[in-house]
Amino acid sequence: xxxxxxxxxxxxxxxxxxxxxxxxxxxxxxxxxxxxxxxxxxxxxxxxxxxxxxxxxxxxxxxxxxxxxxxxxxxxxxxxxxxxxxxxxxxxxxxxxxxxxxxxxxxxxxxxxxxxxxxxxxxxxxxxxxxxxxxxxxxxxxxxxxxxxxxxxxxxxxxxxxxxxxxxxxxxxxxxxxxxxxxxxxxxxxxxxxxxxxxxxxxxxxxxxxxxxxxxxxxxxxxxxxxxxxxxxxxxxxxxxxxxxxxxxxxxxxxxxxxxxxxxxxxxxxxxxxxxxxxxxxxxxxxxxxxxxxxxxxxxxxxxxxxxxxxxxxxxxxxxxxxxxxxxxxxxxxxxxxxxxxxxxxxxxxxxxxxxxxxxxxxxxxxxxxxxxxxxxxxxxxxxxxxxxxxxxxxxxxxxxxxxxxxxxxxxxxxxxxxxxxxxxxxxxxxxxxxxxxxxxxxxxxxxxxxxxxxxxxxxxxxxxxxxxxxxxxxxxxxxxxxxxxxxxxxxx
Amino acid sequence: xxxxxxxxxxxxxxxxxxxxxxxxxxxxxxxxxxxxxxxxxxxxxxxxxxxxxxxxxxxxxxxxxxxxxxxxxxxxxxxxxxxxxxxxxxxxxxxxxxxxxxxxxxxxxxxxxxxxxxxxxxxxxxxxxxxxxxxxxxxxxxxxxxxxxxxxxxxxxxxxxxxxxxxxxxxxxxxxxxxxxxxxxxxxxxxxxxxxxxxxxxxxxxxxxxxxxxxxxxxxxxxxxxxxxxxxxxxxxxxxxxxxxxxxxxxxxxxxxxxxxxxxxxxxxxxxxxxxxxxxxxxxxxxxxxxxxxxxxxxxxxxxxxxxxxxxxxxxxxxxxxxxxxxxxxxxxxxxxxxxxxxxxxxxxxxxxxxxxxxxxxxxxxxxxxxxxxxxxxxxxxxxxxxxxxxxxxxxxxxxxxxxxxxxxxxxxxxxxxxxxxxxxxxxxxxxxxxxxxxxxxxxxxxxxxxxxxxxxxxxxxxxxxxxxxxxxxxxxxxxxxx
Numbered sequence: 024x025x026x027x028x029x030x031x032x033x034x035x036x037x038x039x040x041x042x043x044x045x046x047x048x049x050x051x052x053x054x055x056x057x058x059x060x061x062x063x064x065x066x067x068x069x070x071x072x073x074x075x076x077x078x079x080x081x082x083x084x085x086x087x088x089x090x091x092x093x094x095x096x097x098x099x100x101x102x103x104x105x106x107x108x109x110x111x112x113x114x115x116x117x118x119x120x121x122x123x124x125x126x127x128x129x130x131x132x133x134x135x136x137x138x139x140x141x142x143x144x145x146x147x148x149x150x151x152x153x154x155x156x157x158x159x160x161x162x163x164x165x166x167x168x169x170x171x172x173x174x175x176x177x178x179x180x181x182x183x184x185x186x187x188x189x190x191x192x193x194x195x196x197x198x199x200x201x202x203x204x205x206x207x208x209x210x211x212x213x214x215x216x217x218x219x220x221x222x223x224x225x226x227x228x229x230x231x232x233x234x235x236x237x238x239x240x241x242x243x244x245x246x247x248x249x250x251x252x253x254x255x256x257x258x259x260x261x262x263x264x265x266x267x268x269x270x271x272x273x274x275x276x277x278x279x280x281x282x283x284x285x286x287x288x289x290x291x292x293x294x295x296x297x298x299x300x301x302x303x304x305x306x307x308x309x310x311x312x313x314x315x316x317x318x319x320x321x322x323x324x325x326x327x328x329x330x331x332x333x334x335x336x337x338x339x340x341x342x343x344x345x346x347x348x349x350x351x352x353x354x355x356x357x358x359x360x361x362x363x364x365x366x367x368x369x370x371x372x373x374x375x376x377x378x379x380x381x382x383x384x385x386x387x388x389x390x391x392x393x394x395x396x397x398x399x400x401x402x403x404x405x406x407x408x409x410x411x412x413x414x415x416x417x418x419x420x421x422x423x424x425x426x427x428x429x430x431x432x433x434x435x436x437x438x439x440x441x442x443x444x445x446x447x448x449x450x451x452x453x454x455x456x457x458x459x460x461x462x463x464x465x466x467x468x469x470x471x472x473x474x475x476x477x478x479x480x481x482x483x484x485x486x487x488x489x490x491x492x493x494x495x496x497x498x499x500x501x502x503x504x505x506x507x508x509x510x511x512x513x514x515x516x
Numbered sequence: 517x518x519x520x521x522x523x524x525x526x527x528x529x530x531x532x533x534x535x536x537x538x539x540x541x542x543x544x545x546x547x548x549x550x551x552x553x554x555x556x557x558x559x560x561x562x563x564x565x566x567x568x569x570x571x572x573x574x575x576x577x578x579x580x581x582x583x584x585x586x587x588x589x590x591x592x593x594x595x596x597x598x599x600x601x602x603x604x605x606x607x608x609x610x611x612x613x614x615x616x617x618x619x620x621x622x623x624x625x626x627x628x629x630x631x632x633x634x635x636x637x638x639x640x641x642x643x644x645x646x647x648x649x650x651x652x653x654x655x656x657x658x659x660x661x662x663x664x665x666x667x668x669x670x671x672x673x674x675x676x677x678x679x680x681x682x683x684x685x686x687x688x689x690x691x692x693x694x695x696x697x698x699x700x701x702x703x704x705x706x707x708x709x710x711x712x713x714x715x716x717x718x719x720x721x722x723x724x725x726x727x728x729x730x731x732x733x734x735x736x737x738x739x740x741x742x743x744x745x746x747x748x749x750x751x752x753x754x755x756x757x758x759x760x761x762x763x764x765x766x767x768x769x770x771x772x773x774x775x776x777x778x779x780x781x782x783x784x785x786x787x788x789x790x791x792x793x794x795x796x797x798x799x800x801x802x803x804x805x806x807x808x809x810x811x812x813x814x815x816x817x818x819x820x821x822x823x824x825x826x827x828x829x830x831x832x833x834x835x836x837x838x839x840x841x842x843x844x845x846x847x848x849x850x851x852x853x854x855x856x857x858x859x860x861x862x863x864x865x866x867x868x869x870x871x872x873x874x875x876x877x878x879x880x881x882x883x884x885x886x887x888x889x890x891x892x893x894x895x896x897x898x899x900x901x902x903x904x905x906x907x908x909x910x911x912x913x914x915x916x917x918x919x920x921x922x923x924x925x926x927x928x929x930x931x932x933x934x935x936x937x938x939x940x941x942x943x944x945x946x947x948x949x950x951x952x953x954x955x956x957x958x959x960x961x962x963x964x965x966x967x968x969x970x971x972x973x974x975x976x977x978x979x980x981x982x983x984x985x986x987x988x989x990x991x992x993x994x995x996x997x998x999x
Contacts, residue, residue, distance in 0.1 A: 104570075105569060105570045111569070113569070118569065121569070123568070123569070123570075124563070125563060125568075125570075127570060230570075230572060231570065231571075231572050232570040232571075233570050234569045234570050235569075235570065235800075237799070238798075238799035238800050239799035265574065266572060266574060267572050267574075268572065268573070268574055268575065268800060268801050268802055269799075269800065269801075269802060345796060346799050348604075348794075349602050349604050349613070349614050349794070349796070351613075352604060352606065352612065352613020352614055353567040353568075353569070353611060353612050353613050355606065355608075355613060357608055357611070357666065358566055358567070358568075358611060359568065359569075368607075368608055368664075372606055392794065395604070395794035395795075395796055396792055396794060397792045397794075400794075400796075404796060
């Protein structure tokens with residue numbers, strides 16, 4: 024039943040409603056697909072029994088006429104979301120054996136609406152990375168990698184940190200997956216794997232039960248194969264949660280209803296500062312193409328300026344590690360996860376944290392500790408906070424003149440494992456287009472827009488006003504339709 | 517000013533206090549877990565308190581209200597915007613690896629506390645700030661020979677840290693400060709002030725200087741848990757510092773501990789070893805914004821506080837400042853007194869409450885709440901004095917019985933037959949008998965030995981078992997002796 028795994032969420036909902044197939048059949052097909060794509064190392068934990076059990080319950084609900092908005096849809100969960108009774112690792116050795124006794128709000132919302140869990144997918148350790156190469160559970164390989172399965176001629180990265188989510192969805196092993204985005208961790212892997220990924224406005228999705236990386240930036244969002252599916256899944260994930268003080272008490276709109284295709288008269292901001300030096304010609308070309316598509320649909324491009332863009336990356340790589348250094352202090356070997364004994368408390372800490380954290384996580388903890396230290400706080404952390412405010416103002420001002428902003432998602436197509444790895448700065452540059460909106464807390468989405476000269480996917484990014492995911496999705500779908508990308512990964516379930 | 521006499525002359529002690537007061541609240545500052553004292557270890561711990569992955573703090577509004585109430589009670593500025601920060605350090609009983617506290621923008625700013633000193637004078641000490649923070653858990657080192665156990669019941673409990681200006685100049689003033697602060701907190705119902713259970717703890721900053729000179733280098737004595745220890749620690753620490761300076765040494769800024777068995781302060785860590793707490797605003801919590809109307813509403817519910825009550829007792833009941841102080845120091849005492857004084861002679865009531873009652877309670881080691889003599893019953897006793905049923909002297913005997921049995925004064929008087937004799941005939945009879953039996957003394961008196969009058973009074977009282985009304989005895993005796 025390979026065709027079941029190639030459905031969109033919208034299509035699967037139709038099929039389930041028309042009784043073309045059952046949720047159990049849909050789940051079985053996906054459980055098999057999850058097995059098939061094992062060479063990608065996308066999953067850390069497969070939960071086939073849970074999937075079938077949930078699917079059975081879903082069929083029963085549907086039979087009683089109690090179908091939820093995502094009834095019976097099999098999805099993968101980034102292994103940063105705590106799932107009750109199911110191993111939750113954050114792709115780190117330090118959480119060895121950790122099975123939470125609680126379920127994150129976002130996944131609870133998804134199960135409430137009928138979704139079915141296939142398993143927990145791989146990511147960069149603690150979501151720190153842009154290539155899914157920092158996981159304790161090994162690299163994730165993009166299904167777009169050329170060559171024979173398992174014997175690829177080039178092992179491409181799926182992007183990161185939500186690399187397992189992106190690979191699983193692109194390889195048709197899940198109809199969608201949850202991702203989290205701190206500086207681009209949904210949008211960049213979506214672009215690299217030719218799928219849709221949206222990070223909603225900061226505060227839309229509860230962070231409760233999501234392993235924290237950088238609290239003021241972390242935001243969950245869906246990764247799907249179409250904009251419509253993203254709208255369906257986002258609606259289920261969002262919602263006010265009194266357990267998260269930064270969650271926003273606002274009604275959740277029917278995002279799918281916003282997909283009218285009508286963007287006539289909409290002003291699309293094109294930030295001049297994003298035409299960075301050395302931008303590959305095909306990236307510039309796809310961006311221009313995007314502008315043309317929107318123009319053709321009746322929108323009006325306007326040049327805008329986001330003058331503080333050049334400071335965004337530096338700001339991000341101060342704020343995020345600072346928060347992370349503190350957020351990760353709780354992994355001390357005392358109460359849960361890995362413990363490496365020592366002769367005294369200090370040894371216990373050093374042994375546990377030394378063994379439990381990978382190199383990139385340790386690097387960021389060190390950076391974060393440094394920028395918060397006495398004597399450096401004002402020069403780094405405090406300055407970064409001030410710049411962050413300026414970046415937010417840039418957007419506020421820009422949105423006086425436009426309704427949505429169009430940019431490339433990433434500065435290149437997917438690279439191969441081994442490339443860009445010696446130089447962390449080079450790796451951090453991947454986030455250059457995604458980080459500013461993260462700092463400003465704005466909704467941002469990556470939509471497949473075409474393929475590069477290497478045949479690999481290219482994405483375009485849309486940024487919206489706070490809590491205006493609807494415009495982002497509407498414009499995104501116009502691009503999706505105009506681009507009509509037909510290329511699929513060489514390896515699919 | 518009280519100075520300490522050193523080898524090189526007078527020294528002045530400069531003291532500032534940081535008091536950690538546990539907020540009275542059913543739930544913790546950022547979680548719904550219970551806060552009861554003395555529960556089974558780790559039985560009052562939520563996943564938030566144990567800092568499990570993905571857990572987030574949510575501010576407990578009641579704790580905020582308690583902090584604001586306390587700020588208002590200290591006549592302090594209430595900051596309508598305040599910020600919670602993370603204070604980062606590693607310790608086994610600090611599950612998050614940071615304490616959520618308030619650093620640059622506390623909820624309460626400058627206020628003041630009026631100290632009531634033993635000599636009846638008063639003195640105002642500045643309060644620098646009050647901020648809210650989480651308590652840590654407890655490390656139990658005595659459960660296993662090699663291991664330390666952790667009890668997280670206290671982890672996340674709300675504390676108010678109340679910081680004074682360096683305005684105090686003697687151990688007595690510091691003691692008076694803690695007593696007064698505790699009294700205010702108890703009046704407000706925001707902290708039970710129970711230092712033995714650790715719900716109030718003091719960090720004491722001490723330095724010395726020659727009068728008129730700038731502040732010296734201070735040492736901080738951490739976690740002192742009784743007023744007596746606060747005072748002892750200050751005395752010891754000041755003398756230690758003076759000795760060092762007078763011997764040509766310098767004071768190192770450091771954190772010290774009060775050794776409660778050896779009665780000395782000991783070095784805990786030097787300035788160089790001090791933590792770098794890397795404070796930064798907690799990104800899990802938004803800045804706390806208070807509605808001015810909400811603050812006003814809390815203000816309206818404030819009880820009458822000790823200073824106002826004291827002023828009223830002096831004005832309305834004509835009490836001495838000393839008696840007023842003693843009575844208002846605890847709300848329960850003041851309330852007790854007012855029930856006794858209602859409709860009675862307020863000074864007589866004050867004498868009975870501060871004299872007999874407090875004396876007996878003190879001896880029995882009882883709090884006013886546990887008094888076997890209720891306010892109503894003490895009032896009843898005073899009424900018996902006022903209407904001449906018993907004399908003041910007999911009343912003391914009656915009180916002793918009341919304190920032992922909890923019975924009413926009238927019942928005891930009745931049962932023991934202590935009613936005062938006011939029947940002039942009966943008293944005359946007793947006097948006649950005494951005069952007849954002491955004819956020689958009567959003659960001596962009449963020949964000018966006036967002092968013998970007391971002897972006759974004593975004999976009459978003895979003959980009536982003290983029940984004769986003393987005024988009547990005086991009157992009739994005078995008449996008979998002179999007649």
